[in-house]
Amino acid sequence: MSNPQDYRPAQGEIPTSPGVYRFSDARGRVLYVGKAKNLRARLSNYFAPLESLHQRTRRMVTTASNVTWTVVGSDSEALLLEHSWIKEFEPPFNVQFRDDKSYPYIAVTLAHEAPRAIITRTAKIRGAKYFGPYPKVWAVRETLNLLQSAFPIRTCNESDYKRAMSSGKPCLAGQIGRCHGPCSQQVTIEEHRAIVNRLVSFLGGNDRSYVRELTAQMSEAAAQQQYEEAAVLRDQIQSVQLVLAKSAVVLDDTVDADVFGLAGDELAASVHQFIVRGGRIRGERNWIVDLELDDSPATLIEAILQTAYDDEQPPRSILVAEMPPDPKVLADLLAQQHSIAAVDIRVPKRGDKAAVLDRARLNAVQHLMLYKTRRSVDLATRSEALATLQEALGLDEAPLRMECVDVSHLQGTNVVASLVVFEDGLPYKAGYRRYSIPTTTDDTDSIYQVISRRAAQLNAEARDDAGPGSFRNRPQLIVVDGGEPQVAAAHRALTEAGITDIGLCGIAKRLEEVWLPEDPFPVILPRNSDALFMIQRLRDEAHRFAITYQRSKRKRDISTQLSGIPGLGPARTKALLRHFGSVARLRQATPEEISEVNGIGPSLANAIIAVLGSSEDVAAKESEAASTNDEAPEPSNAIPVEQLTGQSAESDTSANLSDSETR
Numbered sequence: 001m002s003n004p005q006d007y008r009p010a011q012g013e014i015p016t017s018p019g020v021y022r023f024s025d026a027r028g029r030v031l032y033v034g035k036a037k038n039l040r041a042r043l044s045n046y047f048a049p050l051e052s053l054h055q056r057t058r059r060m061v062t063t064a065s066n067v068t069w070t071v072v073g074s075d076s077e078a079l080l081l082e083h084s085w086i087k088e089f090e091p092p093f094n095v096q097f098r099d100d101k102s103y104p105y106i107a108v109t110l111a112h113e114a115p116r117a118i119i120t121r122t123a124k125i126r127g128a129k130y131f132g133p134y135p136k137v138w139a140v141r142e143t144l145n146l147l148q149s150a151f152p153i154r155t156c157n158e159s160d161y162k163r164a165m166s167s168g169k170p171c172l173a174g175q176i177g178r179c180h181g182p183c184s185q186q187v188t189i190e191e192h193r194a195i196v197n198r199l200v201s202f203l204g205g206n207d208r209s210y211v212r213e214l215t216a217q218m219s220e221a222a223a224q225q226q227y228e229e230a231a232v233l234r235d236q237i238q239s240v241q242l243v244l245a246k247s248a249v250v251l252d253d254t255v256d257a258d259v260f261g262l263a264g265d266e267l268a269a270s271v272h273q274f275i276v277r278g279g280r281i282r283g284e285r286n287w288i289v290d291l292e293l294d295d296s297p298a299t300l301i302e303a304i305l306q307t308a309y310d311d312e313q314p315p316r317s318i319l320v321a322e323m324p325p326d327p328k329v330l331a332d333l334l335a336q337q338h339s340i341a342a343v344d345i346r347v348p349k350r351g352d353k354a355a356v357l358d359r360a361r362l363n364a365v366q367h368l369m370l371y372k373t374r375r376s377v378d379l380a381t382r383s384e385a386l387a388t389l390q391e392a393l394g395l396d397e398a399p400l401r402m403e404c405v406d407v408s409h410l411q412g413t414n415v416v417a418s419l420v421v422f423e424d425g426l427p428y429k430a431g432y433r434r435y436s437i438p439t440t441t442d443d444t445d446s447i448y449q450v451i452s453r454r455a456a457q458l459n460a461e462a463r464d465d466a467g468p469g470s471f472r473n474r475p476q477l478i479v480v481d482g483g484e485p486q487v488a489a490a491h492r493a494l495t496e497a498g499i500t501d502i503g504l505c506g507i508a509k510r511l512e513e514v515w516l517p518e519d520p521f522p523v524i525l526p527r528n529s530d531a532l533f534m535i536q537r538l539r540d541e542a543h544r545f546a547i548t549y550q551r552s553k554r555k556r557d558i559s560t561q562l563s564g565i566p567g568l569g570p571a572r573t574k575a576l577l578r579h580f581g582s583v584a585r586l587r588q589a590t591p592e593e594i595s596e597v598n599g600i601g602p603s604l605a606n607a608i609i610a611v612l613g614s615s616e617d618v619a620a621k622e623s624e625a626a627s628t629n630d631e632a633p634e635p636s637n638a639i640p641v642e643q644l645t646g647q648s649a650e651s652d653t654s655a656n657l658s659d660s661e662t663r
Contacts, residue, residue: 002062004046004062005047007066008047008067009043010373010377011044012373015366016040017071018071018072018073018078019035019036019070019071019072020072020078020085021033021035021036021039021042021067022069022091023046023060023061023064023091025063025066031092031093032091033082033085034082035075035079039071046067050062070284071359071366073355073358084280084281088280088282105120106203108153108196108200109127110200113189114153114154114181114183114192115153115192116154118155151198151199151202152195153195153196153199154174154182154183156171156181156183161183164183165183170183171183174186214233214237217233218230218233218237251276251279254278257315258273258274258275258276259273259274259276259357260301260305260318260319261273261361261362261363261364262297262320262321263361264289265368268288268289268371269288269289269368270288270365271286272285272286272361272363274356276356277315284363286364286367290528297322298322298325299325301321301322305320305330313338314334314338314343316340316341316343316344317343317344317346318344320346320347321347321360321361323345324345327345331345372537376426376533376534381530383425384530385425385529385530385533385534386399386425386531388525389477389531392514394503395477399476399477400424401421402421403420403421403422403475404419404420404478404481404538405417405419405478405479405542406480406543407481407546408546409446409550410550414550415436415437415550416435416549417434417546418543418546419432419435419454419542420432420538420542420545422534422541427541431473434545435449435450443482443486444485444486444489445489447486447489448493451493451494452493452496454478455494455496455497456497458497458502459498461473462474474502475502476502476503477504478494478502478504478505479504479505479507479535479539480504481507481509482506482507482508483506483508483513484506484520486506487504487505487506487515487516487517490504490506504517505535507536507539512527512536514535565611566607567604568604572597572599575598575599576594579596586608586612591605591606592605
């Protein structure tokens with residue numbers, strides 16, 4: 001019997017997304033599969049005090065020795081994946097979905113003379129058009145009943161239809177007006193076929209007019225205070241949308257594929273593999289890869305595919321996030337090694353396969369975040385990293401307190417800087433500071449100004465308190481974001497302040513080189529070392545914090561510019577920003593679009609455009625800014641540092657920065 005607290009994940013490690021979780025024993029056997037709209041909230045229930053758990057749940061969590069999870073896009077996807085894995089693994093503690101039923105489909109029998117719509121769990125009706133599978137059969141039945149009022153096609157079986165056609169008497173559904181099939185004598189076979197085509201188009205997602213019609217009826221009923229009728233229409237809309245919802249975890253039954261999602265940063269990449277057989281995700285694997293300087297996503301995918309099939313045969317189809325450099329040669333090699341006809345390697349751009357690839361990438365992001373979190377909080381790893389930094393940088397003592405400075409600006413405007421603090425290798429957010437830089441010539445001058453101000457603070461602290469605790473907040477190492485020029489500027493500022501007992505270095509982007517003052521050559525730390533990982537996290541946190549502050553200043557400046565326009569007061573300024581949702585959209589709007597805001601006329605719209613600049617000028621400016629280090633948007637697979645710590649720096653800076661340099 002195990003103790004659940006021994007394998008309980010940290011609260012910040014578990015995502016709040018929908019997903020499926022699995023409890024396994026020490027031998028890897030899956031004991032229980034469950035789904036959740038919020039994985040973090042759901043899993044926390046299993047690690048409550050044992051005496052508060054149900055007897056069956058208590059026995060499961062004490063038998064298990066591990067819990068893992070897979071992130072999906074919606075609750076419906078989680079239900080379908082849970083269904084697949086319960087049938088796949090047959091976990092002993094599950095009681096649902098053990099009837100071996102398949103998913104329900106809506107089938108339209110297009111091969112028949114007068115097609116009909118039915119609900120079926122098999123996909124073997126010749127000539128039928130299938131829609132689904134769907135997670136909830138009750139929603140399919142309810143929606144089919146609703147759709148019959150808009151698309152009144154027949155639902156009777158073949159024998160009833162033939163009897164009605166030969167006798168000339170409609171079936172019961174035709175008599176009560178629920179079916180407008182040809183046997184009702186209200187439509188011809190051709191007219192019925194046209195109705196069927198519209199239903200097929202609607203179920204295929206090409207015609208949403210029925211949903212819009214229901215939505216309009218609901219809004220009208222609510223406006224007339226007919227709330228009960230509006231509630232019924234609301235439930236009908238939700239039922240229709242549930243049936244029409246696409247699932248990214250269920251593909252066509254003929255699909256056999258391996259799907260590889262990828263996420264990474266400068267030092268490591270996370271790979272997540274979905275094993276799809278018969279259109280269902282039958283299993284998954286994930287692993288972390290240390291990156292080298294010349295590794296690109298394409299070459300990384302090539303290396304992954306070469307090693308992923310050492311002990312197993314690849315499927316016919318392999319879906320990847322990035323095409324390898326020579327996909328045909330690689331595909332032929334895999335086919336020859338495993339004596340199969342052919343292997344198809346491709347990057348899906350749209351449709352269900354692209355959605356499954358996106359889910360694989362999402363899980364790769366989650367596993368990279370989990371890897372970084374566990375690596376950063378491990379005490380032994382942090383101690384070793386600090387000792388390595390002390391030796392590599394020639395420090396007198398381990399850098400138990402490190403401070404990092406980064407500068408952010410947009411085309412030389414709104415220049416700001418951040419100072420973040422790591423103590424014992426972890427963020428110490430009470431020590432974060434923000435700096436406004438009114439005038440500067442370039443980044444090196446900005447670094448000089450910030451380090452000079454920080455040096456003055458350190459000297460003042462030393463003079464004010466001569467007791468044994470006077471250097472409690474004194475860092476052992478200051479890191480600047482940049483290479484040799486930035487380090488030289490920071491060194492000049494410390495030297496002028498007479499500070500010689502604090503180490504200094506800079507970390508350059510991309511190559512991740514560490515520069516020391518008055519040293520023409522950088523210090524090269526191993527790319528898989530925990531010391532470089534710690535310095536990188538410190539630099540990334542400073543970069544994030546600086547950009548956050550710079551953007552907030554820019555937003556305030558935009559409001560100030562707008563308030564200076566004659567005729568545009570606070571109320572209209574607020575209405576503008578509320579209407580467009582963001583300053584970027586307001587900048588890109590035309591005078592006609594701005595005039596649509598209540599209280600804004602053509603002349604005032606032109607004045608706003610004149611102040612903020614034309615959309616073309618702004619687009620060019622933002623495009624140029626995106627190429628700089630300070631304002632470049634993060635890649636989609638980057639992991640924000642606040643996710644690594646389980647909290648957001650912005651959430652607690654309002655209290656912690658009361659003594660910042662912006663005061």
